[in-house]
Amino acid sequence: MSTTTPMTGTNGAPDGPAPAPAGRGRAPxxxxxxxxxxxxxxxxxxxxxxxxxxxxxxxxxxxIRVSPAYEHIGPRFFPFLVSTGLAACGLGLLxxxxxxxxxxxxxxxxxxxxxxxxxxxxxxVAITVAAxxxxxxLLERAGFIISSTILFAGVAWAFGSRRHGxxxxxxxxxxFVVYWSFTQWLGLRLPAGILRPVLVWLGGS
Amino acid sequence: xETLSLLLDGFAIALTWQNLLWALVGVTLGTIVGxxxxxxxxxxxxxxxxxxxxxxxxxxxxxxxGIYYGGMYGGSTTAILLNxxxxxxxxxxALEGNIMARQGRGGAALATAAIGSFVAGTLATIGLTFVAxxxxxxxxxxxxxxxxxxxxxxFTTVTSLLGSSLVRGLxxxxxxxxxxxxxxxxxxxxxxxxxxxxxxxxxxxxxIVAIGLFAVGEALYVASQRHTGAADVIAVxxxxxxxxxxxxxxxxxxxxxGLLGFPLGALPAGGAEIPTFLxxxxxxxxxxxxxxxxxxxxxxxxxxxxxxxxxxxxVLVPLLTLxxxxxxxxxxxxxxxxxxxxxxxxxxxxxxxDLVWGMIASLYIGNAMLLVLxxxxxxxxxxxxxxxxxxxxxxxxxxxxxxxxxLNNSLVDVATLLVIGVVGFLMRRYDIPxxxxxxxxxxxPLAEQQLRRALAISQGDYxxxxxxxxxxxxxxxxxVALVGPMLARFIGARRKRGEAAA
Numbered sequence: 001m002s003t004t005t006p007m008t009g010t011n012g013a014p015d016g017p018a019p020a021p022a023g024r025g026r027a028p029x030x031x032x033x034x035x036x037x038x039x040x041x042x043x044x045x046x047x048x049x050x051x052x053x054x055x056x057x058x059x060x061x062x063x064i065r066v067s068p069a070y071e072h073i074g075p076r077f078f079p080f081l082v083s084t085g086l087a088a089c090g091l092g093l094l095x096x097x098x099x100x101x102x103x104x105x106x107x108x109x110x111x112x113x114x115x116x117x118x119x120x121x122x123x124x125v126a127i128t129v130a131a132x133x134x135x136x137x138l139l140e141r142a143g144f145i146i147s148s149t150i151l152f153a154g155v156a157w158a159f160g161s162r163r164h165g166x167x168x169x170x171x172x173x174x175x176f177v178v179y180w181s182f183t184q185w186l187g188l189r190l191p192a193g194i195l196r197p198v199l200v201w202l203g204g205s
Numbered sequence: 206x207e208t209l210s211l212l213l214d215g216f217a218i219a220l221t222w223q224n225l226l227w228a229l230v231g232v233t234l235g236t237i238v239g240x241x242x243x244x245x246x247x248x249x250x251x252x253x254x255x256x257x258x259x260x261x262x263x264x265x266x267x268x269x270x271g272i273y274y275g276g277m278y279g280g281s282t283t284a285i286l287l288n289x290x291x292x293x294x295x296x297x298x299a300l301e302g303n304i305m306a307r308q309g310r311g312g313a314a315l316a317t318a319a320i321g322s323f324v325a326g327t328l329a330t331i332g333l334t335f336v337a338x339x340x341x342x343x344x345x346x347x348x349x350x351x352x353x354x355x356x357x358x359x360f361t362t363v364t365s366l367l368g369s370s371l372v373r374g375l376x377x378x379x380x381x382x383x384x385x386x387x388x389x390x391x392x393x394x395x396x397x398x399x400x401x402x403x404x405x406x407x408x409x410x411x412x413i414v415a416i417g418l419f420a421v422g423e424a425l426y427v428a429s430q431r432h433t434g435a436a437d438v439i440a441v442x443x444x445x446x447x448x449x450x451x452x453x454x455x456x457x458x459x460x461x462x463g464l465l466g467f468p469l470g471a472l473p474a475g476g477a478e479i480p481t482f483l484x485x486x487x488x489x490x491x492x493x494x495x496x497x498x499x500x501x502x503x504x505x506x507x508x509x510x511x512x513x514x515x516x517x518x519x520v521l522v523p524l525l526t527l528x529x530x531x532x533x534x535x536x537x538x539x540x541x542x543x544x545x546x547x548x549x550x551x552x553x554x555x556x557x558x559d560l561v562w563g564m565i566a567s568l569y570i571g572n573a574m575l576l577v578l579x580x581x582x583x584x585x586x587x588x589x590x591x592x593x594x595x596x597x598x599x600x601x602x603x604x605x606x607x608x609x610x611x612l613n614n615s616l617v618d619v620a621t622l623l624v625i626g627v628v629g630f631l632m633r634r635y636d637i638p639x640x641x642x643x644x645x646x647x648x649x650p651l652a653e654q655q656l657r658r659a660l661a662i663s664q665g666d667y668x669x670x671x672x673x674x675x676x677x678x679x680x681x682x683x684x685v686a687l688v689g690p691m692l693a694r695f696i697g698a699r700r701k702r703g704e705a706a707a
Contacts, residue, residue, distance in 0.1 A: 050376055064395055125428050125429045128424060132626070133623070135606050136619050151599070152602075156598075157595070161595035170599075190610070
């Protein structure tokens, strides 16, 4: 399992406090294998995204209606502050990306923060997203137990499991136990869906 | 001695069998999620919020506090045996403890981590007991301008400490604050950024954002990286009972770690990372076995692990007395208070002493439970590490969607969860820390409220923030925290350039 830090996601701090621990960040990828051209630093995309977000929130702030009774500290004030802050961050990231892009061929370049790890398994990501979409589409139509079984087996598949039968069985047991205990003992309401007759027959509701 | 009698009242509440049961459930869950990679105490409390809704808040908070403490204990087990820290404050433990485990001294490492956590956790809980009432007295003098300045300070320190660079931390913070703008403006009733959707009027729930960033974003990130090396669980071969030599080398680091961790955690500076680093450096300097550091020195586990737990207890001081969360878990705990219609701060101590002191008393009990749970039963917990990743993440996502759906029985929430999860994945990928976003989302609206209140009092005069002594001091510290590191780096770079030229 290659999980690191769910709490903060601190990845490699080049100027962090004293001992630079081995487990702190991922190993910097070999710079030669990157297919992207040197000027296209990943931070460039990030900066554009952040700037777009800043513009969105700035334009949105202009559209907030202000009653004339309010002077300078109405509902627009803080949105302006936040969107300005976002814009400043976007510019800061942009400046950093452009500065580093100029020296991207240098030996120090791969250690810079913001370097996405080289190997990205897009197929696994896509299957996980699809499994979550299935949960959204099926949760109220097919019911919690069936949709969660599909989600569980789908995610297990995305994470490299090839024992689909086992995954479906484990997912079904988990979903059933969770459904039963949450609806019977913890007072939550979850959609029974097409299994309703069976669940009612078992004494659930 | 009013504090002692309040604490005794707290014990009377915490020692009822229902609350002992809540504490046991909490510390057990906390240990489990601390050990499991990909799930931590912040996410667990967020997932449990719908279940606790409408129940007794005292029992719920005793359970949450148990999860919080338990997560710290469990995190060290994973760090020592797997070398992938379950939470960021265990990074140092992973450094030295994992080497010990590889040398067949895993039992001693686990023991010194658990006993050290107990010693320092208890010291820090005593600290919390006596510092909190004093902080409450101070907090009573705080006006809106001072609260706003305090939040600005928390924003700057939290963002400059978390993540790999200041601008990345600030990006995350402002993103969270921007999400916090969505919904009805509390003061004027104007809708903001709702895009015409009725569901958006209530704003974006911090719980959904936390689950999205921590569970879905994390799962997507791990999925994208799953071909990069798997770590092996190291078997514990030696006894978990430490030798005399181990005790002799451990007890001072435990106490020093506790004394270092609590004040640093209690400052509105956030998190347990810095105290663990400092403790490691201190122990290396003081040790008579300097050559062992980096090769499995027991002091390097004992000190940082103690500091880690003490800092976690310290974080509860600003949370309970000022309503100021400085870690992701504390932010979710604040959301939990809000769910019960409670606002942490001086008034909480005034109005709900049963809740506050019951919770503080339960921390002493939880610490003792955790020592028992983590030493003799460690073999049981270690087996959790052998759950295969596909099943683990399948389970995490089932619980993530379940927790989100049961907030309002709404599929819009689950769809929001997916969107936030994708954003969280991109943040992880582009090295933007996620914790500041959660803190910004929950503190942003509070900061706006205090800012506008302060400016209403001063009739629009901005000088109110620098003429009040408390506010001026806090803002000055915030400025130093923000500019100081930049200045140091700038001077350092110039010096280096000067040397290169010479």
